[in-house]
Structure formats: C-alpha cells, structure tokens
Amino acid sequence: MVSTRAAHLCACGIASLLKRVVSLKVAIKNERDESPEMTVGVDGSVFRFHPNFEDLLNTKIHELLDGQLNDWKIVLALSEDGSGTAAAIATRMSRIVKEKQELEAVVQTGASTSNVETSQKATTTTARNGH
Template sequence: MSVSQTDCANVAYVCSVVSNRAAHMVAAGIASLLKRMKKPYVTVGVDGSVYRFHPTFPAALDQKIDDLLDENVEFQLMLSEDGSGRGAALVAAVATRMKLESQAHVLKLQMDKMNAS
C-alpha cells in the first residue's frame, strides 16, 4: 500500500482542524473563568504535552482567548514545567490562604461589631 501526497495533505488538514478545535474549546473555558474572575490581569498556568510540543497550539490558544475577552482583561499563559505536582500544591496553598483570609475577615467584622456596641 502506498501513500500519496493527497493522502498526506488530507491527514495534515484533519490534524489541523482537530488541533484548532481543541485550542478553541480550551480557550472558551479559560476565557469564561477569566471573565468570572473580573481581574484586570491574570497569569494562567498551562500544563500538558500538547501545549508544550504542538507547533501551533499555544499561539492558537492565546489568540482565541484574546478574541473571547474584553479589551480591559489582560492575561498571560505560562507553561508549568511540573504541572501535576506543583499545580496541586499551588491549589492547596491558595485554598488555605483564601480560608485564612476569610476567617480573618469574619473575625474583623465581629470585632468591629463588638466595638460599635
């Protein structure tokens, strides 16, 4: 069985379409989260071999996120070298910090209420 140039072109086209669709789907999720965060600048950690090694995926992802966001939202995609381990540790650290800040805020409100009485 021989492979023609047309066969190769068709496979390349299908790969391109699938890659772009994947980038657009990931971009939709990231853009939705960034819109909900309502912050002017966010750095997004990205992990995975597709982002790391695919020749056009990072640019397609970046462009689609940019297309989906308002002009006043800035973002940066940053490759996470050890995504799983560091990502889990980072999530745990942020969750702990948010819990402590919430507890401190509640305590401050209680103290303010006591002082006002």
C-alpha cells in the first residue's frame, strides 16, 4: 500500500515533466529512425531494491499520460548517487545565474553611465556653441 502510493506520487512528477518534454518535441528519432526515447534517471533505495517499484512506477506513468506519449519510449534507469550529482548541478547552475545577473547589472549600469555622460557632453557642447 505505501509503496504503491510512493510509486504513484513519483509517477505524477515524472509524467508531468514528460508531458512537457513531449509537447516541446525535445527528443528526436534515433539513427535507426525509431520512435524517440526518453531516459529518466531515478535514484533511491526504494527504486533500487523494492521488487515491484519500477513496474508500479512505469505502469502509473503510462496510465497518467494515456496516449500522450506519441510513440515515445520511456526508459527508467537507475542513477547512482543521483542526489549528489543533482546537488552539484543545482549549485553550479545557481552560480551561473547569479554571475549572469551580476554581469547584466554591470552592463546596464555601464550603459546608463555612458548615456548620462553622452547627455552631459551634448549639453556642454550646446552651451559652448550658444544654442
């Protein structure tokens, strides 16, 4: 009962992401011109050791998407140390976003300062010319 509920809750998140990916048509057909394949990395001891969890998860994902996969093949793959890897990726992405925002602020400030300086020079030139 508990493991079924856990599989269903996991399937909701996975199905939601898959639905978005399929709607964006992110995957392409492979070299053999077969249907696109989406691999979902799954980590955790329940997925790894529970005898039926993968089947419960797979069944519920397909039930939730009911015909919305457009012939896509969904593969659930065990991801070793997925949480550690995900934490590293999230940290790096956060830093990249922060650096981008800082750079945009500098560029924006530089552009504003440049516009003010240009405006001041134009005013000074106009005043000198008597206009």
